[in-house]
Amino acid sequence: MSTAYSELPANPPPMPSEQRARPTEHRPTAAAETPAPVVAPAIKAEVRDLSFYYGNVRALKNINLQFLERQVTAIIGPSGCGKSTLLRCFNRMHDLYPGNRYEGQILLQPDGVNIVSPDVDPIEMRMRISMVFQKPNPFPKSIFENVAFGLRLRGEDKATINAKIEQALRSAALWDEVKDRLHQPAYKLSGGQQQRLCIARSLATDPEILLLDEPTSALDPVATSKIEELVAELRDHVTIIVVTHNMQQAARISDYTVFLYIGELVEVDRTEHIFKNPANKLTQSYITGSFG
Ligand SMILES: Nc1ncnc2c1ncn2[C@@H]1O[C@H](COP(=O)(O)OP(=O)(O)OP(=O)(O)O)[C@@H](O)[C@H]1O
Numbered sequence: 001m002s003t004a005y006s007e008l009p010a011n012p013p014p015m016p017s018e019q020r021a022r023p024t025e026h027r028p029t030a031a032a033e034t035p036a037p038v039v040a041p042a043i044k045a046e047v048r049d050l051s052f053y054y055g056n057v058r059a060l061k062n063i064n065l066q067f068l069e070r071q072v073t074a075i076i077g078p079s080g081c082g083k084s085t086l087l088r089c090f091n092r093m094h095d096l097y098p099g100n101r102y103e104g105q106i107l108l109q110p111d112g113v114n115i116v117s118p119d120v121d122p123i124e125m126r127m128r129i130s131m132v133f134q135k136p137n138p139f140p141k142s143i144f145e146n147v148a149f150g151l152r153l154r155g156e157d158k159a160t161i162n163a164k165i166e167q168a169l170r171s172a173a174l175w176d177e178v179k180d181r182l183h184q185p186a187y188k189l190s191g192g193q194q195q196r197l198c199i200a201r202s203l204a205t206d207p208e209i210l211l212l213d214e215p216t217s218a219l220d221p222v223a224t225s226k227i228e229e230l231v232a233e234l235r236d237h238v239t240i241i242v243v244t245h246n247m248q249q250a251a252r253i254s255d256y257t258v259f260l261y262i263g264e265l266v267e268v269d270r271t272e273h274i275f276k277n278p279a280n281k282l283t284q285s286y287i288t289g290s291f292g
């Protein structure tokens with residue numbers, strides 16, 4: 001299956017078309033005129049020849065893909081196409097079950113560490129790359145202890161923990177609603193608040209990438225728009241990868257969109273491009289609701 005990225009040169013790094021300098025394009029410029037530099041976001045994570053197996057089931061097939069720093073990338077595709085499987089590779093959730101196997105690499109930049117290498121500690125990786133799930137899943141603990149969890153694991157002191165908890169809850173737009181009841185059980189929060197608490201828990205360890213797997217599908221429209229606003233604010237600080245079944249949501253909140261189909265990457269491009277003028281017929285059919 002052809003991919004938009006596969007036709008692009010490997011060096012300089014593949015970028016969607018309008019962000020790349022075009023070597024064949026020679027516009028006349030006055031001698032004194034300095035051409036404006038092409039400013040493109042850095043690559044945050046590079047997926048190289050990634051396949052993933054649940055036992056004998058090959059759920060991801062040779063994926064090559066780049067995620068750009070401090071950009072929001074949406075992953076779309078029909079049910080069962082491997083969206084969650086791809087996200088779970090990023091924070092090594094698959095390691096929790098025997099028989100699962102990765103092939104290929106996911107390089108986390110700038111240090112180039114291969115996230116899926118058996119030499120990389122999954123616990124450390126989960127602090128650098130944190131994940132929020134479809135159904136809010138706060139721990140059966142207080143609001144405070146939910147957010148403190150990763151910080152305690154990291155051995156932070158009390159003052160740092162207190163400061164980071166406030167910061168994370170503010171970033172998740174939850175602080176004002178919970179600041180007077182931090183030691184109450186998290187389950188007393190509404191569904192939308194619980195999801196923002198899970199986002200705060202994920203943000204507390206200052207992750208480099210935030211993974212969101214259908215973060216609003218269990219929420220009402222008001223809670224959904226709060227999460228979407230939150231994504232818009234967080235994008236300045238953290239690279240976000242979000243799985244969604246909601247095409248309008250993908251169009252609203254993401255800079256780039258990836259379309260997966262039966263474990264393969266079909267197309268990736270700037271979101272407006274994917275939704276207005278996709279290169280692949282399968283993408284077109286999916287976004288117009290012909291299947292999936
Ligand atoms: N634990 C598992 N064991 C075996 N196969 C699995 C497991 N989890 C997922 N799969 C298979 O891997 C494929 C991809 O599943 P995945 O959950 O990643 O899809 P998805 O795109 O997230 O779907 P949805 O939109 O329904 O959430 C599917 O064929 C699924 O049946």
Ligand SMILES: [Mg+2]
Pocket residue numbers: 083084085
């Ligand atoms: Mg899924």
